[in-house]
Amino acid sequence: MSGKDYLDKVQGESSLLERLMGYVPGYRGYKQKELRRESDRLVRAETVSKLRAAKNPIRMTFSNPDMIQKLSQGDAFKIDAFNYRLDRVTQRVDRAIAGYAGMFDAIKVKEDKLDSVLQYDVGLIDKAEEIRAGAEQAAKMQPGNDDWETAMDGLISKVEEFDSFIDKRSEMLRALAV
Numbered sequence: 047m048s049g050k051d052y053l054d055k056v057q058g059e060s061s062l063l064e065r066l067m068g069y070v071p072g073y074r075g076y077k078q079k080e081l082r083r084e085s086d087r088l089v090r091a092e093t094v095s096k097l098r099a100a101k102n103p104i105r106m107t108f109s110n111p112d113m114i115q116k117l118s119q120g121d122a123f124k125i126d127a128f129n130y131r132l133d134r135v136t137q138r139v140d141r142a143i144a145g146y147a148g149m150f151d152a153i154k155v156k157e158d159k160l161d162s163v164l165q166y167d168v169g170l171i172d173k174a175e176e177i178r179a180g181a182e183q184a185a186k187m188q189p190g191n192d193d194w195e196t197a198m199d200g201l202i203s204k205v206e207e208f209d210s211f212i213d214k215r216s217e218m219l220r221a222l223a224v
Contacts, residue, residue, distance in 0.1 A: 089167040096174035097136040103185035124198040
């Protein structure tokens with residue numbers, strides 16, 4: 047789904063009264079800002095959902111006491127590092143600066159530039175899906191062997207890369223601020 051698809055989804059779910067009010071001068075611009083804000087919230091919620099889903103396969107696999115006993119200290123560290131970093135980026139996305147700020151908010155964003163931010167956010171969904179798929183694959187592997195360690199190192203790298211993409215999103219919003 048592209049950024050425009052999310053915006054169209056939000057616009058399509060507006061009521062008849064909201065659509066009629068869109069023709070009132072002044073209200074239309076306000077409503078467009080609110081639609082963009084809602085689209086941004088939906089995209090970030092989808093990203094957070096995929097990131098939280100990425101944690102489940104690893105957690106479920108290693109909730110079994112027999113599996114925990116098979117882990118070396120280094121393997122347990124990799125699982126903890128993955129979970130810690132994944133929690134961190136999930137919270138950063140969940141609490142990220144919104145794509146639109148209200149009239150009296152400290153950070154304001156030009157509406158005409160929000161589509162590029164929204165498109166970037168949709169890319170974050172794709173990256174979160176890659177992390178989720180990688181976690182499912184790693185959970186199916188035998189812990190401790192070389193393939194598992196490589197998969198876990200790759201997952202941790204993807205989460206760190208995702209973290210840098212969140213930094214870039216913040217920089218984009220700062221650059222768009224009025």
